[in-house]
Amino acid sequence: MIKLRKAGVRFGSRWIFRNLDLEAPVGRSLAILGPNGRGKTTLLRSLLGFQALTEGRREVPAVIGYVPQSGNGDIGYTVRQIVATGRVALRGLFAMPSRSDFDVADEALRRVGMERFSHNRFDWLSGGERQLVLLARAIATGATTLVLDEPASALDLRNQDRFLKVVQSLREEGSHAILFTTHLPQHAAMVADDALLLFGIEDRLCGPVDDTMTEANIARLYGLPVRIVECRVENGSRPARGIVPLFGQEELIAS
Amino acid sequence: MGAFGLLLLAAMLAGLGLGRLSIPLPTVAAILFQDIVPVTKDWSVLDERIVTLVRAPRILIAALSGAALAMCGAALQGIFRNPLVSPQILGISSGAAFGGALAILFGYSGFMLVGSAFAFGVLALLSVGFVARVDGRTETATIVLAGIIVGALFAALVSLVQFVADPNSSLPAIVGWLMGSFASATWPRLMLAAPAIAIAAIGLYLLRFRVNVLSLGDDEARSFGVKVERDRWIFFILVALGTGAVVAVAGVVGWVGLVVPHAARLIVGPDHRILVPASALLGAAYLVIIDTLARTVSASEIPLSVLTAIIGAPVFALLLRRSRRQENAR
Known part of the structure; x- marks a missing residue:
């Protein structure tokens, strides 16, 4: 459970956001969307406690499973070491990883489908593989709150699919509160229960994905018209839903 | 790891034997273990004095200093995620150098010299902490920059001390001390520095x-x-303790904290559970060897920093190129 109450952050005289109430209970998944520079990152940093609030209150657990966009991996640790280290962090100054820590790390790596890479060097992995490992590390900490900073935004389609599947399985399990920022509305529509759309400093919309992620709202958010389309899949029972941006056709918004 | 331990032992034994007056290895061993193993005393009193009163404390100080500097370097390089960081980066060495130079300028030696060097090392660290702390938070990159600023300031103050020092008496003493040497090592000196170094190393x-x-x-x-x-501050305090104590007894010994962890990392890998003790052993062996060279290769002793740099710089360049090539080849 992670909570903000009447929260606001100001840089100099400029408010990034104000009066923001946010709650992410265990078992639900929340997507945060907004154009560049609208304060998604600042909001995320405030949630994590890296950024002090100018006003308002924050309630966060001691351990958060934070998944950064790319880890600090240039030292040469193996994937397994990286995952196990996240687990030891809370346990005090002299703690060392035990056998059971490595068992939990292995389990988390199986979870994200990265067990084959356990003994590879983390910094030699591709971007997509790294993000999956960082997700495994966050899971291995045992934190019930996972905060993901633009996950899968920089990944190719295949890796986006891998990543979204893992998030989806965590969501279906209902054991975590999941928060993530994203630039891809389709990701939000796919793996989030709720969406928070940041229109302005105090102007936002938060609610179930089906109510908030409408063509009109997304168009307003990015200043670009979009169409939500359903594609029938040959042998699939469930139609796939796509959110298609209409690049180069801003004038359609007025109509 | 065992190999590093053996290397250290061999270096220490060789160091005990070698010098202006060369003593054969069996004799060295006999002198060391005469109380434990029954041996016939076939060596001179001079030999025994050289081994036990001159070379033994000197080699122990060299080993402790090398171990401390290398461990400090390994820890800092890990914390900053930067293999180019060394104990010097936090400004501690410069601060301690100023403290020591100041003490020599005012005619102090021994305990006052060590105390002053150590105190200014800590002062430099506190200054770094003060400069780097912005809005209640201290970021890693800011610490490095603050360390450079504080280090530069104290380096200037060292130059000022040298400028006002008497060229006939205190100036040579200051310059000699700054370049680093274990020549003044004695058992009391060892006892002065050992506790601080031990706390840092164990921590x-x-x-x-x-x-x-x-x-x-x-x-x-x-x-x-x-x-x-x-x-991070717990680490910095331990590093200040270790580095400050080394500077206090041996002057500024550069390169050890930079090169040794690097070399150890290539051999044992990046996991600090192994890297920290491996660096300690390798650093101790390295500095014992350097010190032995310093007092044997020429008639007068060569300053430590000169040797650590002359040997360290090419080794570091080689390591750098090798790890770069590994990166490219993967």
């Missing part, structure tokens, strides 16, 4: 996995529940 050894944790990065470590600032 860094016990905390060695914490280096792995901190090397995750500030934000990640924080999110996983680590008190990043507090933990």
